[in-house]
Amino acid sequence: MRLLAMPLAWSLALFDLFVVAWMALSSLKTTREVVQDPWGLPASPQWSNYGEAWTSAAFGDGVLNSLLLVVGSGLGTIVLAAPAAYVLARFRWRLSGPVTIFFALGLGIPAPAIMIPIYLGLDRLGLIDSLGGLLIVYIATNLPFAVFFLTAFFSSLPRELEEAAALDGSGPYRTYWRIMLPLTRSGLLALFILQAIGDWGETFFALSFLQEKKTISLTLLNFIQTMQYTGARWSVLFAGICIVVIPLLLLYLWMSSRLIEGIAAGYGK
Amino acid sequence: MRLRIAASLLALPLAATACGSGGSGEKAAELRVWSMWSEGEPNQKVLAEAFKDFEKATGVKVRVQWKGRTAMKSFLPSLNTANVPADLIEGNNRELTRQFAAAKGALDLSDVYAATVQGEQATVGQTVGDAYKRMATSSQGVLAQLPYQVSTYGWFYNGKDFPTTPKTWEEFVKVLDERKAQGRRPLGQDGSIPNYNMRYLEHFGRAIMGDEGWHALAPDKSGQGWLKPEVLKAAQMVEALAKGGYFPDGFNAAKFPAMQQKWANGESDFLYQGTYLPKEVAPYAKPGLEFRAFRFPSVEGKAPTMNVTTTGFGIPVKAANPDAAKKFLTFFLQKKYQDNVAGVALEMSVRKDVPAAPQVADLKAALDSGEINRSDVLDMSDFNTKVLLPLSDQLLFGKIGAADFTKQMAEQSAAYWKSKG
Amino acid sequence: MTAVLERPPVKAAPRSRRGGSPFEAARRRMIGPFLLPALLVYALVMIVPSVITVWISFNEWAGVGAMEWAGLANYREMVADPVFGTSFANTMKILVLVGAAVFVIAFTLTMLLQDMVGRKFVRAVIFFPSLVPGLVIAILWGFLLDPDGLANSVLKSLGIAEPPLWLAPENMFTTVMAGMTWLAAGTYTVIFMAAADRIPRYFYEAAELDGAGPLTRFWHITLPLMWDVIGVCAVLWAIGALKTFEFVLVFAGATGSLPPTGLWTFSVYAYAGAFPSDGVPRYGIASAAAVLTMLLTVVLTILVRRVMGRREQATY
Structure with a gap:
């Protein structure tokens, strides 16, 4: 069986590498090459595709906003979710079960279903076309998963730690801040990365709530649609996609072992 | 910790309102436009030039958002609120009649159709023609769109082969x-x-x-x-x-x-597709392909009428500056800009006196004769x-x-x- | 840890009587400030709009303008609509069949690759697909599975004269499911492998001394000790499957057009109501479909927990 599984694992991995390589290679071809010879190497690499994608998609407008959103929503979610998950996981009180379920319910809410009510609310607050408004939406929609994830994390910590801290005369806030939270570092990091991946590519809420401001995924979406209607210049399109995806891949590669560690710690004891 | 949470929660909306609201008082002095084109597209260049000339001619400041094809989709939710972000919204006839007008968001453009085209004799209605006017009317009878450009379908082939x-x-x-x-x-x-x-x-x-x-x-x-x-x-x-x-x-x-x-x-050899096809396939087409198209042949002696999509503008009921918006519509229909629709954007203008590119000339002739699919307003x-x-x-x-x-x-x-x- | 949801709270400081010690009292006072901010943001941005959605589902609404009370008409129409039946069946197929395939693959790889050479590398790479936008995968699939595409050229060179038409209407949904399996298998394998890594080595060493083979070790050590992870993953999969949407849309539709109805899922059904390619939006029926998704989420979450819960005793 192991003889069977090895090739399966390797072919899965190689295929995934192939997908990424294909994406990168296609971004260096001419469009006719992409279409007529999708599996060949580019005759001469068309680096100009990148310049063209960068200027015609105007990614520059969106990069800073996307960075602010990703960092802001990552931190904001953790600031809100970690304390909540802590009391839900570690405290014995009547409502902790129902409240945990209440948060998990949010995982099942489809984004299009709540878009219009949120729009009306943001409009009342003057938060349409504002990064702050979008940030609140990102944080709130991240919360169910974050609480779900961190609750598992906190409950995996041995309870002797808290008892020992209490015996040393450490107050509950201090115990949380100085002992429990640092122990979840790998989980917080994993959560942050997972959220960054999600928010970096988010288009639906951004499209709905931003009007003049842009994010990088919005410029990409716009660029893709424009490309498809007026001259399907696939090579340039691939270059644009690479511009958005490659930072993400690099972030992942840089963090991957810590990410995986964190995920595992979060999902299991 | 607690303070931090509270502070960050409070700070966000404050910061946002500080930079978000752009003073609704002075809006009347400018014309805000949401266009369905993106920066750099030929159609965008045509419009941008017209906006610049319009500013010069009228003193109205034009502020355009080149929103791309999702313009209408992201515009619609704003109709529920008092803050409509544009005075002119661009889209195709179905978006403007079935979505924009069906939502009771569209200003009726009858007076624009009755006005004369800037610097010309004919009215806007005469220039656009009855067929496109009908397509611009919603099922509730609101004249919701002023079209300037049309696309239709044709049998495309290589002119060198046939x-x-x-x-x-x-x-x-x-x-x-x-x-x-x-x-x-x-x-x-x-x-x-x-x-x-x-x-x-x-x-x-x-x-x-x-x-x-x-x-x-x-x-x-x-x-x-x-x-x-x-x-x-x-x-x-x-x-x-x-x-x-x-x-x-x-x-x-x-x-x-x-x-x-x-x-x-x-x-x-043949492909029945929209008039946008040459633009779409040009980057990968066989070198030397000469795009030509003919209309759907007649069946039992009758040719089917043409299926048409028009592109144009609508004005929201809640627009801050509807007068400037209307003025621009009569301005943009001038021959000068419509020639650019054909010459620069390589699309077909609604105007009969603007010839189409040779690749779709046959189709434009059929369109100008008014043989257009009649009942497509029905959803x-x-x-x-x-x-x-x-x-x-x-x-x-x-x-x-x-x-x-x-x-x-x-x-x-x-x-x-x-x-x- | 037992399953994550509604887990009996950890017995903190068991020796203290309920609320007796000042320590317990101080902890109790912490619940409010720690929980409320998150609860408030979540309730305002997600729960309140969801309640409004439930309200919309009893109305006819174009997304703007006045609503028209429709009672249960949207739900009745949905149930009578054969396309909704197809969407429901497809969603369930994804939930069960793709879910089974994903978990079997992830298990197999986890079980057999524990000591593989290069497993770190493989593990890092099989997570890639979740980082690549669906559109790229859709375009690649088009080239790969075209009747004259790479897949069939390979099959033909292997002597298969008539390779399958992957993207023909009758095969399309199977191909979509295969694609989803590929996408998800990597992610879940990564999670499972990482969880298996956290099982102390001495369990295995002891088992080996007892002469247990790899299958026995997996069955008696790995599986029970991973049960929590599996439970959490099952919940996540169930919820994700119910919301399957983007993959079908980019995979089978062109820009601005919906995929053929034979491929629709629940969420595509809701989306088609709210954002029809040409017509007046129908938020009433879209909301009704969304409400059903939410209800099913709750039911499935509880169901999965029940099924998984039976093994809880085996954990430690």
């Missing part, structure tokens, strides 16, 4: 048979898009029954209309196409735009998606025959309407 074009379906089939005899699969067709697959049936049907007859079928709650012999005739013509071996092998097992690519590479998209398109797919793929098709259409239509109560 010196003459068929006028009747019989002639066309003869050409197809000749090509087939030479070992070719002459008809390109992206079978993965149900809407494209339905076009044959729809054109045959409208030619045989007339637009009114065809458009009466879908809303018929009994479904019995589909059993008419004319429908059977149209379905049989599709069946003949399906079983005649004209489409490339696997045309229904490839992902759009695979078949369009093959056509552009010269692997098939049957849900019915089409759920009943007509799945069965028309099966018919074109040769899975069911014509008689079976009409029978199932009748049954499923009746069931569909029954489910609507």
Whole structure:
């Protein structure tokens, strides 16, 4: 069986590498090459595709906003979710079960279903076309998963730690801040990365709530649609996609072992 | 910790309102536009020039958002609020009549149609023509759009391969048979898009029954209309196409735009597609391909009318500056800018006195004669998606025959309407 | 840890009587400030709009303008709509069949690759697909599975004269499911492998001394000790499957057009109501479909927990 599984694992991995390589290679071809010879190497690499994608998609407008959103929503979610998950996981009180379920319910809410009510609310607050408004939406929609994830994390910590801290005369806030939270570092990091991946590519809420401001995924979406209607210049399109995806891949590669560690710690004891 | 949370919660909305609200008082001095084009597109250049000239001519400051194709989609939710972000919103006729006007967001443009085009004798209504005006009117009777550009469908082919074009379906089939005899699969067709697959049936049907007859079928709650012999005739013509071996092998097992690519590479001869096709396939087309197009040939002596989509502007009821918006509409319809629609953007203008590029000249002539599909204002998209398109797919793929098709259409239509109560 | 949801709270400081010690009291006072901010943001941005959605589902509404009370008409229409039946069946197929395939693959790889050479590398790479936008995968699939595409050229060179038409209407949904399996298998394998790594080595060493083979070790050590992870993943999969949407849309539709109804899922059904390619939006029926998704989420979450819960005792 192991003889069977090895090739399966390797072919899965190689295929995934192939997908990424294909994406990168296609971004260096001419469009006719992409279409007529999708599996060949580019005759001469068309680096100009990148310049063209960068200027015609105007990614520059969106990069800073996307960075602010990703960092802001990552931190904001953790600031809100970690304390909540802590009391839900570690405290014995009547409502902790129902409240945990209440948060998990949010995982099942489809984004299009709540878009219009949120729009009306943001409009009342003057938060349409504002990064702050979008940030609140990102944080709130991240919360169910974050609480779900961190609750598992906190409950995996041995309870002797808290008892020992209490015996040393450490107050509950201090115990949380100085002992429990640092122990979840790998989980917080994993959560942050997972959220960054999600928010970096988010288009639906951004499209709905931003009007003049842009994010990088919005410029990409716009660029893709424009490309498809007026001259399907696939090579340039691939270059644009690479511009958005490659930072993400690099972030992942840089963090991957810590990410995986964190995920595992979060999902299991 | 607590303080931090509170502070960050408070700070966000404050910071946002500080930079978010741009003082609604001075809005009247400017014209805010949401365009469906993106920066750098030929159409965007045409509009940008017109906006610049308009600013110079009137002193109104124009602020444009080049939103791209999602303009209407992201505009619609704002109609629920008092803050409509634009005075002019651009979109196609269906978006403006079925979504924008259906939401009661559209200002009626009758007075714009009655005004004269800037610096010319004719009124806007005369310049646009009745056919497009009708398409710009919603089912509630609101004149919601001022169109400036049209697109339609045509049979595209390489001008170097065919010196003459068929006028009747019989002639066309003869050409197809000749090509087939030479070992070719002459008809390109992206079978993965149900809407494209339905076009044959729809054109045959409208030619045989007339637009009114065809458009009466879908809303018929009994479904019995589909059993008419004319429908059977149209379905049989599709069946003949399906079983005649004209489409490339696997045309229904490839992902759009695979078949369009093959056509552009010269692997098939004809492709029924929108007038945007040359622009779309140019980056990968076979070098030297000379795009030409002819309109759908006549069936039983009658050519089906043209299916048209128009592009243009609407004005929201809650626009802050509707007067400037209206003024711009009469301004942009001037010949000078409409020439750019044809010359720079390579699209067809609504104006009859603006000639189209040679590749679509035949189609423009048909459009100018006013032979335009009559009843497409009716919204049957849900019915089409759920009943007509799945069965028309099966018919074109040769899975069911014509008689079976009409029978199932009748049954499923009746069931569909029954489910609507 | 037992399953994550509604887990009996950890017995903190068991020796203290309920609320007796000042320590317990101080902890109790912490609940409010720690929980409320998150609860408030979540309730305002997600729960309140969801309640409004439930309200919309009893109305006819174009997304803007006035609503028209429709009672249960949207739900009745949905149930009578054969396309909804197809969407429901497809969603369930994805939930069960793709879910089974994903978990079997992830298990197999986890079980057999524990000591593989290069497993770190493989593990990092099989997570890639979740980082690549669906559109790229859709375009690649088009080239790969075309009747004359790379897949069939390979099959033909292996002597298969008539390779399958992957993207033909009758095979399309199976191909979509295969694609989803590929996408998800990597992610879940990564999670499972990482969880298996956290099982102390001495369990295995002891088992080996007892002469247990790899299958026995997996069955008696790995599986029970991973049960929590599996439970959490099952919940996540169920919820994700119910919301399957983007993959079908980019995979089977062209820009601005919906995929053929034979491929629809629940969420595509809701989306088609709210954002029809051509027609007036129908938020009423879209909301009704969304409400059903939410209800099913709750039911499935509880169901999965029940099924998984039976093994809880085996954890430690």
